[in-house]
Amino acid sequence: SQQGEEDPQALSIQEGENATMNCSYKTSINNLQWYRQNSGRGLVHLILIRSNEREKHSGRLRVTLDTSKKSSSLLITASRAADTASYFCATDPGNTGKLIFGQGTTLQVKP
Amino acid sequence: EAGVVQSPRYKIIEKKQPVAFWCNPISGHNTLYWYLQNLGQGPELLIRYENEEAVDDSQLPKDRFSAERLKGVDSTLKIQPAELGDSAVYLCASSPSGGADTQYFGPGTRLTVL
Numbered sequence A: 001s002q003q004g005e006e007d008p009q010a011l012s013i014q015e016g017e018n019a020t021m022n023c024s025y026k027t028s029i030n031n032l033q034w035y036r037q038n039s040g041r042g043l044v045h046l047i048l049i050r051s052n053e054r055e056k057h058s059g060r061l062r063v064t065l066d067t068s069k070k071s072s073s074l075l076i077t078a079s080r081a082a083d084t085a086s087y088f089c090a091t092d093p094g095n096t097g098k099l100i101f102g103q104g105t106t107l108q109v110k111p
Numbered sequence B: 001e002a003g004v005v006q007s008p009r010y011k012i013i014e015k016k017q018p019v020a021f022w023c024n025p026i027s028g029h030n031t032l033y034w035y036l037q038n039l040g041q042g043p044e045l046l047i048r049y050e051n052e053e054a055v056d057d058s059q060l061p062k063d064r065f066s067a068e069r070l071k072g073v074d075s076t077l078k079i080q081p082a083e084l085g086d087s088a089v090y091l092c093a094s095s096p097s098g099g100a101d102t103q104y105f106g107p108g109t110r111l112t113v114l
Helices: none
Strands: A005-007 A010-013 A019-022 A031-037 A043-050 A055-058 A063-067 A070-078 A085-091 A103-109 B004-006 B010-013 B021-022 B030-038 B042-052 B053-056 B065-066 B073-078 B088-095 B109-114
Touching: A005 A085, A010 A019, A019 A103, A031 A070, A043 A063, A043 A070, A043 B088, A055 A103, A063 B109, A070 A085, B004 B030, B004 B088, B021 B088, B021 B109, B042 B065, B042 B073, B073 B088
Parallel strands: A010 A103, B010 B109
Antiparallel strands: A005 A019, A019 A070, A031 A043, A031 A085, A055 A063, A063 A070, A085 A103, B004 B021, B021 B073, B030 B042, B030 B088, B042 B053, B065 B073, B088 B109
């Protein structure tokens, strides 16, 4: 079962533009994480935001969390071709390490 | 520091054959996870180990899937017999401990069942 749903499922932009991906989830959470997966590779952890945080930054990444709406967004600013990948949000409702992933957003950044 | 190592990277087998996947987690990581990822989907947890103990195997189809983590380090995931619907990527991940720790993923094994 998937806890999160990402929107859009696919996104295509030009290099230099910003990319925004959204994630909605169903149950209460302690934290929400974003992962990136390049084609044919494993997932790489990008950022974790806790339920008492509203916004977090890491380099060109900005994540927001709205627990009242059970939603999160990932913003990648000044995108690069190397950002082409699938992006997944994941939650751990029980804080046990059992991550529940969304279906992901596939981002293509055209040079 | 080496990341999570998985082998093989690719495996093609006939249905009803057995298959095994191997995972070596990051040194010192007590928690190990096996995930199944179908095409176009996010990973789904199959089993989670704390050291050598399977603490969550509720999603593991135990009629054909089995896993072990001897000595709390390397782990093996087995399917016997494989079915066409088992074609997917099998990901291994590890973390220092459970809970909200960041999980570090291996490259995965892509299984094709013919």
